[in-house]
Amino acid sequence: MEAGWSPEDRAFRREVRDFTQEKLPAAIRDKVMSGRPLERQDYMRWQDILAQKGWIAGFWPKCHGGQDWTASQSYIFQEETTYAGAPWLLPFGVNYVGPVIYTYGTEEQKARHLPGIVSNEVFWCQGYSEPNAGSDLARLSTRANRDGDSYTVTGSKIWTSMAHWADWIFALVRTDSDAKPQAGISFLLIDLNSPGITIQPIQSIEGAHHLNQVFFDNVRVPVENRIGEENAGWTYAKFLLGHERVLSAEIGKAKRMLERLRSLAEERNLARDPRYLETLARLETDVLALEWTTLRMLDTVMGGAAPGVEASMLKLRGSTVVQEIAEYTVDVLGHEALAFDPSFLEETINDPSSELSRNMGVVSEFLFQRAPTIWGGSNEIQRNIISKHALGLG
């Protein structure tokens, strides 16, 4: 079954495949393939390679440093690179704040912030969730009080992935407490080196540190760092969330994980085990259904339609399918999955290519994969969106 890619798309796929095969450092690929946590330098090294090629922000307009990729090219790029074992291309700058800046930002903001994203020199993180505003994001309470030509920001953001590695954070803040929740929010770009910011690590259940809580104590943010109008931040936030969800069905990753599952099963003489074969067939079918749902949506987007509830559907299914593959891979490891020491994964003294280390990567990934059904608008929220907007039940 082939989607009927154009000759240009096929050529592009070959180009991405060859490039990734040639340029992706083996050590990074190996970490990704086994599911071990990546360091900042791992992400940055791969993104530097992409930046040199001009592929960090391929889907951006040429005038902002992109390649004017079509939706199908963006899809092919993501599928090929993730399938080959490239790290997750960190979306905070490229996919989230970048498009917000070039769509809603001032010329000064574009000139100041877009080049750093395209060149991979500035590391961004996302300040959305708060302790009391998760699924109900619009109730966020981090305050930004106007004081002359700057705001003073006080409050905290939580579940902030990779804030401890980041240079800048884009944050939703409350600028009007009297308006309806959605109507009193502004979108600020904040330098994480500003006085008054504290970043506190949160340890995850797989033992790694990628989540943080970011505290703001009277942090001065120049008004020129506000995107668009004051109190109109919710519009930009929703625009961004749409971008976040389009990417969530990671077909390349799902296929890569299925391949690892097959090879681990074969190593353990399960290749003819009826229960394994039944489970594998189910997971492969899930990936096929997800892949063609993604392609159908891609076709719609190429036809000019804005992604709507389809994006929610892909987020829902993509996160669930990957989660199930990750868990079943642990089941296939059996008792070999029981040796798990998160510190082992980070210690450079241990042989990262050892079987033990690879097995621990599989366990680490299984635990981490509980998160995607929660983040980016939990799967419960996605169901609300679909029932309201697709089914007319809201």
Place this chain on the structure above:
Amino acid sequence: MKLTLTQEQSMLADSVTRFMAGKNTPGEAESIWREVAELGWLGAGVGESAGGFGGGREMAIVMEGVGGSELAQALAPVFVALAILEKSDPEAALISGIISGDVVACGLLPEMAADDGLKLEDELTSVSGQFHALANVHRARHLVLALPEATLLLPASDPNVHLRSYRGMDGKTKSDLKLDHVALSEASVLSKGPDAAAALHRARVTHAAAITAECSGLAAALFQYTLDYVKQRRQFGQPIGRFQALQHRLVDMFVAVEEVQSLALAAARAATIVDVPESALSRAITGASDRALHVAKEAIQLHGAVAMTEDLPLGGGLRRLKVLQLMPGGAETHRRRLQQSFN
């Protein structure tokens, strides 16, 4: 038929709950073992004639109450050892040593051994075999093996007993154990023939009762955390427990917990019933494990991001249940046994 707890059993359950409430699951401390022995809990593993106060139900009550903790994984193999020893020789001095907490012995079953199995060699003069990911053997002075042909008592200090210990997925020490032609003396063969087969059966019942009881205790705790959370966590102007979509999921978790408790009870009662088919034990183990895992995953999802942190015991619960599923002799072993017996 009376399935509710007796007054004594309720008191035991309360005392376990109170004790555990005062502990925040410390590391692998010898002191907590001593405390537990002084409370007499180890005696829950054997009947009065062997110096204890238990049978299956009392042991299960202890296991349910300590579910998920350091103690649970340490106690289970000791209860299996006690069951084997009681069946072989209720008056053995070793039993009282174990109950008093002075001696640790771990019980091992054939289905816990690696694929190539356990081999009794040369007319019972030596035994060989390999085990993976065993709990508590690094503290054991004795290994008690229930095999179909013979019941064996081995000193863990034997030069041909090799241990390699490491950190397990549940954060607790696990060990790979290799028996490399461990010589058997007359004293190390506790029973043979039908007596050995009976001891193995008894050990399997105890093992099933211990696993299912721990699943039960853990699932109930994870459910309770989630129920409390959806009542107090407010989003969209109301507690999230007011949303019907979530209510139905809580109800399914509740029903799953009830069923785990039923399966655990069935396994615990098997100790008092003659000729319980082993397939029923396997079903109880797989059924309890599957349901408890479902509860653990739902607990994480319904808590949201906060469940991904080590601030709550939800991730720890999932990891422990995954260990009970994947450990040799755990739920996957029994799923395979069921499949094989059907073929």
